[in-house]
Amino acid sequence: MCSAVHKTRYVLCPHCDLLTTLPVLKDGQKGICPRCKNTLMSRWDNPRLQPVVFAISALIMLVLANLFPFVNMKVSGLGNQISLPVIPQVMVVDHFSFLAFLFLLFVQVIPTLCMASIILLCLQVHMSFRTRAFLAKTLFALRAWGMAEIFLAGVLVSFVKLMAYGDIGVGLSFLPFCLFCILQQRAFQCIDRRWLWDNIMPMDSPVTSFKIGTSGLSQNIRACPCCTLILPAGQPVCPRCRTRGRPRRRHSLQWTMALLITSLLLYIPANILPIMITEGLGSRLNSTIIAGVILLWDDGSYPVALVIFIASIMVPVLKMIALCWLCWETKGKGKADSERMHTIYEMVEFVGRWSMIDVFVIAVLSGLVRMGQLMSIRPGIGVVLFAMVVMITMVAAHTFDPRLLWDRVEKNMQKESSVD
Numbered sequence: 001m002c003s004a005v006h007k008t009r010y011v012l013c014p015h016c017d018l019l020t021t022l023p024v025l026k027d028g029q030k031g032i033c034p035r036c037k038n039t040l041m042s043r044w045d046n047p048r049l050q051p052v053v054f055a056i057s058a059l060i061m062l063v064l065a066n067l068f069p070f071v072n073m074k075v076s077g078l079g080n081q082i083s084l085p086v087i088p089q090v091m092v093v094d095h096f097s098f099l100a101f102l103f104l105l106f107v108q109v110i111p112t113l114c115m116a117s118i119i120l121l122c123l124q125v126h127m128s129f130r131t132r133a134f135l136a137k138t139l140f141a142l143r144a145w146g147m148a149e150i151f152l153a154g155v156l157v158s159f160v161k162l163m164a165y166g167d168i169g170v171g172l173s174f175l176p177f178c179l180f181c182i183l184q185q186r187a188f189q190c191i192d193r194r195w196l197w198d199n200i201m202p203m204d205s206p207v208t209s210f211k212i213g214t215s216g217l218s219q220n221i222r223a224c225p226c227c228t229l230i231l232p233a234g235q236p237v238c239p240r241c242r243t244r245g246r247p248r249r250r251h252s253l254q255w256t257m258a259l260l261i262t263s264l265l266l267y268i269p270a271n272i273l274p275i276m277i278t279e280g281l282g283s284r285l286n287s288t289i290i291a292g293v294i295l296l297w298d299d300g301s302y303p304v305a306l307v308i309f310i311a312s313i314m315v316p317v318l319k320m321i322a323l324c325w326l327c328w329e330t331k332g333k334g335k336a337d338s339e340r341m342h343t344i345y346e347m348v349e350f351v352g353r354w355s356m357i358d359v360f361v362i363a364v365l366s367g368l369v370r371m372g373q374l375m376s377i378r379p380g381i382g383v384v385l386f387a388m389v390v391m392i393t394m395v396a397a398h399t400f401d402p403r404l405l406w407d408r409v410e411k412n413m414q415k416e417s418s419v420d
Contacts, residue, residue, distance in 0.1 A: 010205070015345075022041055036342050057183045066108075087364065099363065099384060121135055145353075153360075201240050229241075259396035263320060270383075276365065276377060289308075
């Protein structure tokens with residue numbers, strides 16, 4: 001293990017750009033930015049062994065979850081059961097290959113790649129530096145796009161919806177998949193970005209002069225967005241991970257607003273067009289997002305109706321409003337309350353991906369409810385548009401540079417000091 005991991009080091013917070021120092025951390029402790037409270041580094045007992053154990057266990061559970069039936073349903077003597085591989089197959093048959101691709105990507109492929117990357121990097125398998133750097137970049141870039149736990153929540157919501165129609169049961173794969181969701185989250189928790197890069201390639205910062213308690217921008221330095229190495233602001237390429245970067249993300253506000261406008265244009269038809277089509281006994285019912293919430297509420301499923309309403313209606317709308325507000329504040333149009341705005345930014349980053357729960361609910365329903373003339377459920381075009389809204393708003397939150405919120409504080413302090 002690299003001894004540099006244990007030394008007190010300079011750190012530039014990726015959220016507020018404050019230069020601070022990391023003390024020696026004991027097992028179970030974490031270093032927090034004194035200004036924005038962002039976690040800068042976590043220290044775990046056996047930081048190499050723990051992630052490997054959890055990642056291997058998670059992959060074993062995922063394999064088991066794909067081998068056996070996942071959930072089953074019985075209606076009027078007719079029964080049907082599905083396994084995880086069947087869900088995308090059904091969506092392809094219904095000509096919704098895009099949804100099948102999203103399901104495979106977010107629920108199966110990305111979590112698998114992340115767990116495999118953790119195993120290879122922590123076990124220090126003999127690979128070229130370029131390969132190890134690629135795996136590390138892939139791990140931290142994709143971890144927010146793994147949505148296995150959101151799919152599991154969607155399964156539980158679909159159970160409540162289907163209880164009114166018949167008997168719902170779980171198969172042998174259900175418990176392994178639940179364990180997979182828990183284990184992969186634990187593996188992510190045990191991986192620290194700074195520790196991992198120090199083990200891939202230990203490297204001292206080329207910067208020699210530091211001023212603790214001030215921003216990196218004011219010192220003409222920046223942190224690599226990938227490996228966190230502190231660099232001169234004018235150095236475009238990190239010498240360790242070869243990632244290109246700038247002191248601030250280029251055209252951050254322009255990209256964020258462009259993506260927000262695009263998501264708004266898609267969100268309107270996503271709420272008007274049907275997201276689910278139910279056919280049974282010669283009748284056909286097209287359901288929109290709000291119609292599904294109303295139906296659940298009328299059926300007495302108040303908690304589930306609230307979950308769907310919050311995740312599918314409130315969260316996307318509030319997320320778009322919040323990002324617009326953040327851009328407005330960053331441009332200096334509002335009150336300079338950086339702490340409050342940073343809290344809003346962290347909430348936007350955390351809750352945005354959970355809007356995919358309605359997409360996964362429809363994926364489960366369309367795969368399970370296949371009872372011939374008695375009842376069948378298919379996705380509607382609205383669910384494709386809604387999935388695009390969720391993904392675009394996630395990208396919009398990523399393109400927004402939270403350090404811009406704190407630049408205003410520095411500018412105001414400089415103005416006050418010059419006046420004095």
